Amino acid sequence: MLSKELVAASTVPLVLSVLTQGESYGYELIQRVRELSGSRIEWTEGMLYPVLHWMEDEDLIEAEWREADTGRKRKYYRLRKEGRKALQDEQQQWLTVHETLTKLWKTQPRLT
């Protein structure tokens, strides 16, 4: 399981990345991330919505209430142009961290 801090830091890039594959709603986003991470990233479900609303305020994503196949209304989120740009920045930052750690762990002797 990932630490709370890492889960929080990765929420925005994860949401942006899932939304590049098409529009989605809160419950589906959570299921998708759980599935992709092999249940290692577990969000406290209700906590995702304030993040989504913050992303909406920042114009990274946009939302629309629509009727689903079940007949119930759902709020669907989709990526905006600003969101795609933010995702590129996020990708750069996460890849930098990833590459640095990979280099360090490959070159330094293991402690165990």
Added chain:
Amino acid sequence: MENTAPFDLNRAIQHWRENLAQSPTFQSENLNELESHLRDSVAALQLRGLSAEEAFLIATRRIGKGSSLESEFGKVNGTAVWLDRFFWILIGYQVWTFIAGAIALVTGNALVLGLHGVGYDFKSHGHAILVVVLFTLVHLAGFAGSLALCWWLFQRKGQRFGRWLNRLLYRRATWILAFVTLYLLSLSVPVMSGGTVSLLLTAFGRETLGEIALPESYSSIIMHLTTPVVFIGLTLFLARKRLRLANT
């Protein structure tokens, strides 16, 4: 007796939603979205063979505790939270001014009339310290009663009053009615106070009224020294309690 009533999922969800709705942190749209999420989660769990009740219990646990949700939603709905806080501060100030003023007026005058009734002569200055102590005790009792009444009103009737006011202010026409009512209430204590002074002036005369004012003013000084102690103590007590609740 064992409760054998069948579990009503819609009712349980409604009850869960109403609990969250008591907090100003959640806007109507937030509640709609959380409810939609809860229903999706319950449906998925039921597909896995869980009963409606089991699915509801697990889904509500997964969505998070009310206090944690409140804290997270508070970060994005800050303006609504502060508006609500400021609204209650203003309501609290007006309710306190009215209740404390009315109780102080009634108790103070009751004591004057009571002492007069038992034949006490204010002009004689006899038992002056006792009279000051009596005035102070009566004012302290009035103050404690006002605090208790305000506490009871806000704890027991606050939510209902908030909902009633929301319904009332939904219609433009009732704004004027609410304004006039609140204005008349705020005026009622000073008007009654002025009226009582006129009545006492007629009953006792200017000189006796001046003598009554002396122990009352001493008692008022003691009250001015005491009330901040109570308010500061109460504020710190509530701050500690709030901190302890946030950490549990």
